[in-house]
Amino acid sequence: MSDGVRSRERRKADTLAILAGRGADVWVASASGDGPYLVPLSLAWIGERVVLALGGSSRTARNIVELGTARLGAGHTRDVVMIDAVLERSVPVGQAGEIGERYAAQADWDPRGAGDDYVYLVLRPDRIQAWREAHEIAGRLLMRDGVWLV
Amino acid sequence: MSDGVRSRERRKADTLAILAGRGADVWVASASGDGPYLVPLSLAWIGERVVLALGGSSRTARNIVELGTARLGAGHTRDVVMIDAVLERSVPVGQAGEIGERYAAQADWDPRGAGDDYVYLVLRPDRIQAWREAHEIAGRLLMRDGVWLV
Numbered sequence: 001m002s003d004g005v006r007s008r009e010r011r012k013a014d015t016l017a018i019l020a021g022r023g024a025d026v027w028v029a030s031a032s033g034d035g036p037y038l039v040p041l042s043l044a045w046i047g048e049r050v051v052l053a054l055g056g057s058s059r060t061a062r063n064i065v066e067l068g069t070a071r072l073g074a075g076h077t078r079d080v081v082m083i084d085a086v087l088e089r090s091v092p093v094g095q096a097g098e099i100g101e102r103y104a105a106q107a108d109w110d111p112r113g114a115g116d117d118y119v120y121l122v123l124r125p126d127r128i129q130a131w132r133e134a135h136e137i138a139g140r141l142l143m144r145d146g147v148w149l150v
Numbered sequence: 151m152s153d154g155v156r157s158r159e160r161r162k163a164d165t166l167a168i169l170a171g172r173g174a175d176v177w178v179a180s181a182s183g184d185g186p187y188l189v190p191l192s193l194a195w196i197g198e199r200v201v202l203a204l205g206g207s208s209r210t211a212r213n214i215v216e217l218g219t220a221r222l223g224a225g226h227t228r229d230v231v232m233i234d235a236v237l238e239r240s241v242p243v244g245q246a247g248e249i250g251e252r253y254a255a256q257a258d259w260d261p262r263g264a265g266d267d268y269v270y271l272v273l274r275p276d277r278i279q280a281w282r283e284a285h286e287i288a289g290r291l292l293m294r295d296g297v298w299l300v
Contacts, residue, residue: 025227025228026227027177027179027188027223027227029177029179029186029187029188029221030186031181031182031185031186032181035181035217035219035221036179036180036181036186036187036213036217036219036220036221037179037186037221038177038179038188038221038222038223038232039232040223040227040228040230063186067185067186069185069186070186071179071185071186071187071188072188073177073188073190076226077175077176077177077190078175078190080190082188082189109284134259
């Protein structure tokens with residue numbers, strides 16, 4: 001370790017701790033023909049997937065279902081976990097089974113009482129980067145094409 | 151004040167404090183035909199404009215110049231300032247004048263030494279919303295069509 005730069009092994013461990021943290025949030029960037037959209041949402045980390053819960057008719061849900069991708073910023077602006085993710089499936093809250101249990105256990109709310117329009121979007125990370133500030137830009141790539149590099 | 155819900159006047163004051171804070175950062179969502187993009191950047195709040203400094207050939211700069219808009223998330227996921235902004239102008243670092251001085255005074259770095267490719271993007275807020283958690287969703291709209299509502 002020089003100058004406080006974390007090893008990639010350390011960054012992976014820190015990344016997993018951020019994603020699995022109780023009450024963890026993520027900034028969700030999506031896009032449509034109207035341009036970029038951004039909202040903060042709670043997340044659950046289930047089976048190496050990012051699971052979001054939101055209204056199926058919300059702009060974020062419509063964008064992600066339409067385009068099939070999202071870019072997610074977890075952590076803080078100076079302790080970033082950046083994830084390029086691919087939509088794997090959309091699950092109505094009434095049919096969620098174990099996902100519903102696990103989402104409620106990690107997030108601090110339970111969308112199963114929020115209305116029939118709510119869905120879980122299950123997103124598969126394709127690329128994960130982690131850095132704190134400029135000194136950690138080198139070595140920030142932890143996952144490429146869905147495969148952990150460390 | 152009921153249930154800790156801030157008035158819109160209070161939210162405006164808090165918003166301005168976040169945007170003018172020394173070392174303030176913002177999550178910058180932009181979009182292109184390739185989909186959404188997201189990065190955290192430092193900002194300066196100059197004359198009611200959000201000023202970013204970044205490489206002119208970076209993906210974020212190219213997206214914003216191409217589309218003319220960005221969506222910016224300042225504060226934290228549970229103390230959000232959300233800004234839909236329009237690009238007003240792009241200024242090369244070598245020609246920045248007062249913007250360069252004021253950016254360096256607020257941010258904790260100075261792009262004027264970062265290379266000729268760097269530019270300041272001056273973004274005019276068109277819509278600003280501020281909320282902490284779900285209880286503050288109502289009343290979150292503070293600026294519409296570039297005009298403060300409070």
